[in-house]
Amino acid sequence: MVSFITNLINGLSLGSIYAIIAIGYTMVYGIAKMLNFAHGDIIMVGAYIAFTVITTLSLPVGLGILFAVGGCLLFGIAIEKIAYKPLRKAGSPLAVLITAIGVSYFLENMALLIFGSDPKIFSSVVPFQTVAAGPFVIPGTTLISIVVSLILVTALQLFINKTKPGQAMLAVSQDRDAASLMGISVNGTISLTFAIGSAMAGVAGVLLCSAYPSLSPYTGAMPGIKAFVAAVLGGIGSIPGAMIGGLVLGIIEILARTYISSQLSDAIVFSVLIIVLLVKPTGLMGKVIQEKV
Amino acid sequence: MAEMLKVEDLKVKYGVIPALKGINFKVDEGEVIALIGANGAGKTTALHTITGLVEKSGGRVLFEGKDITHTPPHKIVSMGIAHVPEGRRVFPELTVYQNLMLGAYTRKDGAEKAETLSGIYRRFPRLKEREKQLAGTLSGGEQQMLAMGRALMSKPRLILMDEPSMGLSPIFVNEIFDIIRQVSEQGVTVLLVEQNAKKALTIADRAYVLETGSITNSGKASDLLEDDSIRKAYLGE
Numbered sequence: 086m087v088s089f090i091t092n093l094i095n096g097l098s099l100g101s102i103y104a105i106i107a108i109g110y111t112m113v114y115g116i117a118k119m120l121n122f123a124h125g126d127i128i129m130v131g132a133y134i135a136f137t138v139i140t141t142l143s144l145p146v147g148l149g150i151l152f153a154v155g156g157c158l159l160f161g162i163a164i165e166k167i168a169y170k171p172l173r174k175a176g177s178p179l180a181v182l183i184t185a186i187g188v189s190y191f192l193e194n195m196a197l198l199i200f201g202s203d204p205k206i207f208s209s210v211v212p213f214q215t216v217a218a219g220p221f222v223i224p225g226t227t228l229i230s231i232v233v234s235l236i237l238v239t240a241l242q243l244f245i246n247k248t249k250p251g252q253a254m255l256a257v258s259q260d261r262d263a264a265s266l267m268g269i270s271v272n273g274t275i276s277l278t279f280a281i282g283s284a285m286a287g288v289a290g291v292l293l294c295s296a297y298p299s300l301s302p303y304t305g306a307m308p309g310i311k312a313f314v315a316a317v318l319g320g321i322g323s324i325p326g327a328m329i330g331g332l333v334l335g336i337i338e339i340l341a342r343t344y345i346s347s348q349l350s351d352a353i354v355f356s357v358l359i360i361v362l363l364v365k366p367t368g369l370m371g372k373v374i375q376e377k378v
Numbered sequence: 379m380a381e382m383l384k385v386e387d388l389k390v391k392y393g394v395i396p397a398l399k400g401i402n403f404k405v406d407e408g409e410v411i412a413l414i415g416a417n418g419a420g421k422t423t424a425l426h427t428i429t430g431l432v433e434k435s436g437g438r439v440l441f442e443g444k445d446i447t448h449t450p451p452h453k454i455v456s457m458g459i460a461h462v463p464e465g466r467r468v469f470p471e472l473t474v475y476q477n478l479m480l481g482a483y484t485r486k487d488g489a490e491k492a493e494t495l496s497g498i499y500r501r502f503p504r505l506k507e508r509e510k511q512l513a514g515t516l517s518g519g520e521q522q523m524l525a526m527g528r529a530l531m532s533k534p535r536l537i538l539m540d541e542p543s544m545g546l547s548p549i550f551v552n553e554i555f556d557i558i559r560q561v562s563e564q565g566v567t568v569l570l571v572e573q574n575a576k577k578a579l580t581i582a583d584r585a586y587v588l589e590t591g592s593i594t595n596s597g598k599a600s601d602l603l604e605d606d607s608i609r610k611a612y613l614g615e
Contacts (some may be wrong), residue, residue, distance in 0.1 A: 256469050
């Protein structure tokens, strides 16, 4: 029983990292109406920045996190401006999708060029190894991941519901033209969305590599796909959906890895997606999209 | 009367198909101007070009003497032009209150905003009742009121209304036209696009008739109401 609960907590922790990434995916989809397949690679960019600042330059951990988050934020804005914005008027979703895949390869190869292909050992940013609570011994990173993602999600919800830029994001996601008639800059709002989503991916990168310390140019690819699955599972476009999707996915992955097979755990994760979509095509929290008359 | 809006030789193309073939019209301060015409004549396109939702292929748009031909849509509202789009286009998953506040998005005057809001609630008591309801759950007529209220939240000097009576029951149609008249009486200039030509000409000062991208007739609304060709083509007589 103790080990089951410990596994559940580990799943929750991995799931909360997926959730942070999935929220970025889902926000960009909801507001910019595109699937940003390069989103996962931002995780890797964040982790490399943190690695460089903390390990290579031996600067304080806090500074490393700050640079990672700030760097990802700027990367996100730049990628949107350079790669996606020029395509927005072309109105072809396929062109944007292919470009996103291109950006993903670009980021991976850029990291390959700068850091080489051999994995770096990422030292955890969490200052304590384990926390003991009664019979449970929980790794520090696990605990921190859960706490950080809770804080981020709460802050994001407050931002969206209580601030003007947040309301502008909702407006743009529901009706771009009508939003611009309200005086909302659609381009500015999309830019802001990329900034927030990418900064969160930066946080996820630091957390992920603290928990799984091997860092390579492809570190972000699989978590990126998993987070995409989480976003679809929860109902793409829905922030609470991405949160729940991420948590469910993380728990399933850890439980499957422990109790069924570590090789099959990914297959099981994707099977869950297929089954959910067969039963509920819009995802767990997704709304049925009504055609406008 | 001071000239408020002037449209000169405005041209729009959708691909190779011309939607507006160089139209000219003007709106003076305090007027109610109707733009009437059949489906597909270019009425909505004309409004969209003014607020910048559609690219122009030629011509100029002047508002209070300033050239706004290439001003992007999100900069238009703070200049004093509000646009009530066709099909209301309220934000369906936001509450009535949130929709109204987005109407005042560019305003920086906190206290006066609350005053405008209570004014709008007085004019549309039904919106007050449904303040916390999601806009998507309102009836068509209520959504139209919300779209108008949202536009008025920006305290516009000129309001563009695109087919406000479309798809509404006759009772609501009368109510909507009463409201347009009240808005005009409070000093807001109105440019109205309508398929319901009779109603539109009844409340308008002047009107322009659009036919397949060109203005074919214009004049005092009361004269156009008596015009035989207009009566045949648009008033079903």
